[in-house]
Amino acid sequence: xxxxxxxxxxxxxxxxxxxxxxxxxxxxxxxxxxxxxxxxxxxxxxxxxxxxxxxxxxxxxxxxxxxxxxxxxxxxxxxxxxxxxxxxxxxxxxxxxxxxxxxxxxxxxxxxxxxxxxxxxxxxxxxxxxxxxxxxxxxxxxxxxxxxxxxxxxxxxxxxxxxxxxxxxxxxxxxxxxxxxxxxxxxxxxxxxxxxxxxxxxxxxxxxxxxxxxxxxxxxxxxxxxxxxxxxxxxxxxxxxxxxxxxxxxxxxxxxxxxxxxxxxxxxxxxxxxxxxxxxxxxxxxxxxxxxxxxxxxxxxxxxxxxxxxxxxxxxxxxxxxxxxxxxxxxxxxxxxxxxxxxxxxxxxxxxxxxxxxxxxxxxxxxxxxxxxxxxxxxxxxxxxxxxxxxxxxxxxxxxxxxxxxxxxxxxxxxxxxxxxxxxxxxxxxxxxxxxxxxxxxxxxxxxxxxxxxxxxxxxxxxxxxxxxxxxxxxxxxxxxxxxxxxxxxxxxxxxxxxxxxxxxxxxxxxxxxxxxxxxxxxxxxxx
Numbered sequence: 001x002x003x004x005x006x007x008x009x010x011x012x013x014x015x016x017x018x019x020x021x022x023x024x025x026x027x028x029x030x031x032x033x034x035x036x037x038x039x040x041x042x043x044x045x046x047x048x049x050x051x052x053x054x055x056x057x058x059x060x061x062x063x064x065x066x067x068x069x070x071x072x073x074x075x076x077x078x079x080x081x082x083x084x085x086x087x088x089x090x091x092x093x094x095x096x097x098x099x100x101x102x103x104x105x106x107x108x109x110x111x112x113x114x115x116x117x118x119x120x121x122x123x124x125x126x127x128x129x130x131x132x133x134x135x136x137x138x139x140x141x142x143x144x145x146x147x148x149x150x151x152x153x154x155x156x157x158x159x160x161x162x163x164x165x166x167x168x169x170x171x172x173x174x175x176x177x178x179x180x181x182x183x184x185x186x187x188x189x190x191x192x193x194x195x196x197x198x199x200x201x202x203x204x205x206x207x208x209x210x211x212x213x214x215x216x217x218x219x220x221x222x223x224x225x226x227x228x229x230x231x232x233x234x235x236x237x238x239x240x241x242x243x244x245x246x247x248x249x250x251x252x253x254x255x256x257x258x259x260x261x262x263x264x265x266x267x268x269x270x271x272x273x274x275x276x277x278x279x280x281x282x283x284x285x286x287x288x289x290x291x292x293x294x295x296x297x298x299x300x301x302x303x304x305x306x307x308x309x310x311x312x313x314x315x316x317x318x319x320x321x322x323x324x325x326x327x328x329x330x331x332x333x334x335x336x337x338x339x340x341x342x343x344x345x346x347x348x349x350x351x352x353x354x355x356x357x358x359x360x361x362x363x364x365x366x367x368x369x370x371x372x373x374x375x376x377x378x379x380x381x382x383x384x385x386x387x388x389x390x391x392x393x394x395x396x397x398x399x400x401x402x403x404x405x406x407x408x409x410x411x412x413x414x415x416x417x418x419x420x421x422x423x424x425x426x427x428x429x430x431x432x433x434x435x436x437x438x439x440x441x442x443x444x445x446x447x448x449x450x451x452x453x454x455x456x457x458x459x460x461x462x463x464x465x466x467x468x469x470x471x472x473x474x475x476x477x478x479x480x481x482x483x484x485x486x487x488x489x490x491x492x493x494x495x496x497x498x499x500x501x502x503x504x505x506x507x508x509x510x511x512x513x514x515x516x517x518x519x520x521x522x523x524x525x526x527x528x
Contacts, residue, residue, distance in 0.1 A: 081112060081149075086179055090116045093168050095181055097156055106155035111143060113150075113168065120170065122150045129166035129179075131156070134187065134476040135483070135505065141166070158469075158484050159186040161476075186482035188473070188518050201510030202475060206503045208457035210489045210496055213396070213446040214388055216426075218379030220441040223429070226371035228344050233325040235362045236260030236339055238354050243367065245352045249343040255367055256341045256354060262362075263327055264337035270318035273311065280304070280311035347371040350439075370439075375432045377408065379445045380423040389413055389426050389447050396446040397430060397437075404436055410447075446492075454489060454496040459509040463487070463495060464516045472497070473515045475506035480515050483507075 079085035083096025094112040111127055113120040122145035129141040141164065143150040160183045167176040190198075236258035243255040287304035290296035322328065327339055351368035354360055377397050381389055391413055397406045412427040428445065430437055437443075462472050466482060473480040485500030501507070508515060 079112065081110070083110070083112070084181065086177075088177055091170070091177065093177060093179060095166070095179065097160055097183070106157065107160070108155055109141065109143075109152040109164075110146075111150040111166075111168065112148070113170070115170070119148065122146070122148070124171045125150060126169045126171065127166060129164060131162050131164045133162045134184075134481050135474060159482060161185050161187050161481055186471075186519065187476065187479055188482075188515050189479040190515070190518070198514045199511050200508050200514065202506050203459055203462075203509040204503075205456050205458050205497065205501050205505045205507060207453060207455050208494050209451065209453050210457060210494050211451045211491045212449045212489045213491060214385060214449045216379040216381060216385075216389075216445045216447065218377050218397075218428075218443045218445040220430075220437050220439050220443060221376045221378050222350070222370045222372075222439050223374045223376050226345070226347070226374065227350075228347075228369050229365045230255065230341065230344065230367035230369060231363055231365055232258055232260075232339065232341055232360055233362055234258070234260040234262050234327070234339055236263070236337075236360060238356055238358045238360065239338075241352075241354065241356060243343075243349050243352070245349055247349045249347060249349060249369065251343055251345045253343045254340055255343055255349075258339040258341065258360065259335070259337045260339045261337060263322075263325070263339050264335075266318065266321050266325075266327070267336040270315070270322060273315040273318045277308075277311040277315045280308040284308040341366070343369060345369070345371060372432055372435055372439075375430050375437050375439060377428040377430050377437075377443055377445055379426055379428075380418075380421065381413070381426055382423055383417065386413075386424060388449055393447065395428055395448070397428065397443050398446065399437075399441055399443045401441060402436075406430055406437070450489075452489065456497045456501055456503050457494045458497055458501070458507060460490060460493055460495045462507055462509045462512050464512055466516065466519070472501060473508040473512050474501065475508075480508060482515075482519060 077085045077087075079092070079094030079096075081094055081096055083094045083098075086093045086095070092114045094114075096110045096112075097107055098110050099107055111125070113125050127141075127143040127150055131139045131141055133139070139154070142153040144153055145151075162183055164181040164183075166179040166181065168179060169176040195202075237260075238256060239259050240257045241255075242257075243249060243253070249255070284304040284307070287296060287301045291298055291301035325339075326342070347369040348371075349367060350370050350372075352366070353364070354366040360366055389410060391410050393410045395408055395410060397408055398404070408428040408430040410426060411429040412425075414424040414426065417424055426445075458472060463470050463485075464473070464482075465471070469484045470487060471482040472485050474483045483500055486498045488496035488498040490496065
């Protein structure tokens with residue numbers, strides 16, 4: 001069919017309008033085409049296709065309608081180098097966050113530009129931009145030539161969760177090409193309801209005092225300064241036992257009664273000595289008066305005085321023998337062989353080795369009494385750690401058998417090493433008002449090695465391991481981000497963060513394993 005000149009003119013106008021509209025497109029980075037369903041949120045689906053980079057597959061979306069009021073949009077796909085490919089007319093820009101070699105220090109952003117199907121030399125390209133992380137920090141981006149591409153001057157630290165704005169300018173063109181790139185590696189979306197339902201505890205990172213401690217295995221023992229092994233000191237037969245095992249006793253309380261022939265002999269000796277002393281005193285008084293009245297000779301007076309002195313010595317000797325064994329000289333109207341065994345101080349009967357009717361030796365250990373209001377925590381120290389433990393130093397005692405913790409003071413550090421163990425023994429005097437620290441209990445003794453104020457510290461239970469990295473889940477808009485960190489000092493409760501977090505950041509302290517599980521389910525776990 002023949003086309004009139006008027007129809008030809010109309011067709012030409014339509015074609016020209018379409019060409020002008022196509023030339024006005026602006027890059028929006030990471031967006032799907034209109035045919036693929038419009039603009040969604042940032043995604044990084046199936047990242048690391050070749051195990052060497054961080055960029056997602058084609059089809060990752062980016063909502064950029066607000067940034068481009070003209071409603072124009074640019075498609076992205078996967079480029080020949082595995083990065084995201086953005087096109088504008090006959091110009092294409094490929095962006096890749098690549099794993100650089102050890103000499104380059106870590107991941108860096110790389111950019112390739114082609115025009116008319118031919119690669120543009122890096123020297124003919126100028127790129128600038130800015131990277132904003134989900135935690136709010138902004139990092140400027142500068143690029144320099146590196147072979148056939150441009151590479152960011154600074155490394156792109158993990159996590160690779162950020163929004164990047166790039167301006168790519170060809171030297172033969174004054175109009176920059178604007179690219180927006182989004183990454184959400186390690187991000188877990190959670191609503192306030194999900195956070196509450198999971199029982200997550202949020203805390204703020206901040207400065208703290210951390211005391212680095214060195215732990216030593218130890219054991220609770222009796223305070224030997226307040227422990228007595230009670231022996232009768234005379235042989236005898238048990239007539240009665242008043243104290244039972246575990247009983248609390250006061251100083252002077254009756255423990256047991258023994259019948260002792262040896263004691264009977266000693267008391268008889270004392271009684272005889274006392275009678276001889278009485279006779280010697282009366283004789284001396286009589287002889288003294290007779291001598292003073294010039295009736296008797298001085299020799300009789302001196303002999304009477306000597307006999308009195310000997311009687312006094314004999315009486316004193318017999319009394320001291322009874323005192324040495326803890327027996328009184330006066331039986332109190334009871335049998336001379338009755339020996340009463342009494343508590344030497346306030347304490348607890350921790351051992352008992354006698355029964356009614358049993359014959360016991362003079363040196364038999366029949367009772368052990370210990371004052372458990374204080375105990376010793378003894379621990380051994382290897383030679384390399386001897387300079388860390390000093391007398392008077394405060395230490396912390398903890399037991400794995402129960403949730404018990406206490407503080408004490410090092411009261412003794414051995415001067416000699418054991419011949420077999422080659423270790424020194426140290427001792428902590430530990431108050432025990434509630435009798436919770438029982439002898440024989442294994443404990444851990446924590447000695448403070450150093451103490452320092454750190455600018456950023458977090459709860460120790462917030463740390464999680466993903467691959468070979470330690471991470472903390474920090475709060476970001478709409479959820480949490482697995483933030484890699486480097487740790488420093490720790491006292492078991494708090495951990496210093498030397499790199500990766502800032503003071504004031506909110507993080508998950510309690511039940512952080514829940515988010516780790518969600519991250520694993522989402523397939524967003526990232527390791528190298």
